[in-house]
Amino acid sequence: MGIDAEISRLIANGDQASNGMVSGADGTLLQILIESSGAKRVLEIGTGVGLSSLYLCKGLEKTGGTLVTIEGIGSKLDAARKSFEAAGCAKSVVALQGDALEILAKLEGPLRGPYDLVFSDAAKTNNLHYFDAVMPLLRVGGLLAAHDTLCAENLKMRDYFDMLKAHPSLRTVFLGTESIVRAGDPRSSAGLALSHKLDDKLDNVKRWSWHGRTVVDAKFNEVPARHIPYKVRSVYEDDYGSAAGLVEIAAGTPKEDVIGLCRQALRERTQPFFSIHVYDHTDAFDSRDDFEFPRERYFKHLVAHAYRHPTLDRDEIYYHPEKLVLRLPKTADIDEVSSHNLFGAAPGQPKSELGLYPLLAHNWVP
Numbered sequence: 001m002g003i004d005a006e007i008s009r010l011i012a013n014g015d016q017a018s019n020g021m022v023s024g025a026d027g028t029l030l031q032i033l034i035e036s037s038g039a040k041r042v043l044e045i046g047t048g049v050g051l052s053s054l055y056l057c058k059g060l061e062k063t064g065g066t067l068v069t070i071e072g073i074g075s076k077l078d079a080a081r082k083s084f085e086a087a088g089c090a091k092s093v094v095a096l097q098g099d100a101l102e103i104l105a106k107l108e109g110p111l112r113g114p115y116d117l118v119f120s121d122a123a124k125t126n127n128l129h130y131f132d133a134v135m136p137l138l139r140v141g142g143l144l145a146a147h148d149t150l151c152a153e154n155l156k157m158r159d160y161f162d163m164l165k166a167h168p169s170l171r172t173v174f175l176g177t178e179s180i181v182r183a184g185d186p187r188s189s190a191g192l193a194l195s196h197k198l199d200d201k202l203d204n205v206k207r208w209s210w211h212g213r214t215v216v217d218a219k220f221n222e223v224p225a226r227h228i229p230y231k232v233r234s235v236y237e238d239d240y241g242s243a244a245g246l247v248e249i250a251a252g253t254p255k256e257d258v259i260g261l262c263r264q265a266l267r268e269r270t271q272p273f274f275s276i277h278v279y280d281h282t283d284a285f286d287s288r289d290d291f292e293f294p295r296e297r298y299f300k301h302l303v304a305h306a307y308r309h310p311t312l313d314r315d316e317i318y319y320h321p322e323k324l325v326l327r328l329p330k331t332a333d334i335d336e337v338s339s340h341n342l343f344g345a346a347p348g349q350p351k352s353e354l355g356l357y358p359l360l361a362h363n364w365v366p
């Protein structure tokens with residue numbers, strides 16, 4: 001059986017959308033990227049049961065190249081391996097099972113690249129961490145494609161997009177075959193963030209996402225927390241129950257108040273993952289996915305964000321004007337969680353028209 005027949009078989013199984021597998025459009029886009037750039041060495045993070053890998057293999061069949069693909073769940077990788085055999089492309093694939101972050105750190109010899117194209121499609125909240133690991137493995141001129149940028153998964157990649165906007169060695173565009181994704185329709189594109197690596201100046205920085213930042217291990221109660229007004233611009237719950245919020249504050253709000261707001265958000269949310277971004281101007285908020293928007297302006301108005309990572313043992317507050325990162329113990333471990341919610345009024349408290357809620361300082365000032 002050839003690759004096309006095996007792709008058709010997987011699609012006919014009908015679980016393409018529910019398993020987060022690439023649509024035909026996105027798969028074909030990957031194939032085109034490989035064929036048109038002549039990519040011979042491709043790395044995939046998040047094999048699933050192998051549908052995207054088969055599209056990558058279709059491209060590699062033309063260029064004579066090989067695929068290294070990583071998947072955490074053994075049963076999925078077993079299914080993918082069977083598909084590669086059935087499609088006749090198994091010889092061109094190195095399929096590795098395990099946690100991608102651990103595997104990427106341990107890759108050796110030819111498996112360390114340099115790669116011409118990296119396709120990132122595992123846990124979206126880890127994208128920034130995958131990025132730190134794969135950037136040194138990608139050749140200058142190579143392509144980095146992150147999947148699911150135009151669907152609900154987008155919300156888990158806010159930090160990744162912020163990084164793409166700021167990174168001086170990347171040129172990035174969002175690609176998708178549809179501007180509006182038809183929910184559950186496997187023909188719809190879920191979108192790619194396609195980044196072109198322009199130079200290797202920052203390859204030796206161990207964690208680019210913290211490059212140039214001052215990282216401080218803080219105790220939760222040492223972080224100032226004060227009463228400030230804010231406006232909730234948007235709150236999301238995605239398919240996985242992950243939360244993201246976008247909050248607007250007055251320009252010029254002092255640092256301790258911005259950090260205090262982030263701290264309150266961390267204290268009040270109990271989800272295993274969420275992120276809250278604090279902006280002081282609607283321009284930046286409205287242009288958060290627009291790579292044409294001057295990044296200087298974007299970062300001028302993205303004041304801070306609070307981030308609870310699902311797999312790391314800490315919360316983080318990034319205060320952008322000072323490039324300050326506060327690493328906090330996971331606030332889920334802190335016994336006192338206040339009775340009201342950053343995105344809802346405290347019990348008995350009326351919601352204002354603007355969605356402004358006065359914060360109850362006595363609940364969270366140490």
Ligand SMILES: C[S@@+](CC[C@H](N)C(=O)[O-])C[C@H]1O[C@@H](n2cnc3c(N)ncnc32)[C@H](O)[C@@H]1O
Nearest residue numbers: 020021022046048051052071072099100122123
């Ligand atoms: C969206 S699915 C991949 C779909 C596949 N790329 C396709 O289009 O056919 C994401 C996959 O990433 C895997 N994954 C998530 N986190 C991972 C991790 N930390 N390490 C390895 N695999 C991971 C999941 O088990 C899941 O199979």
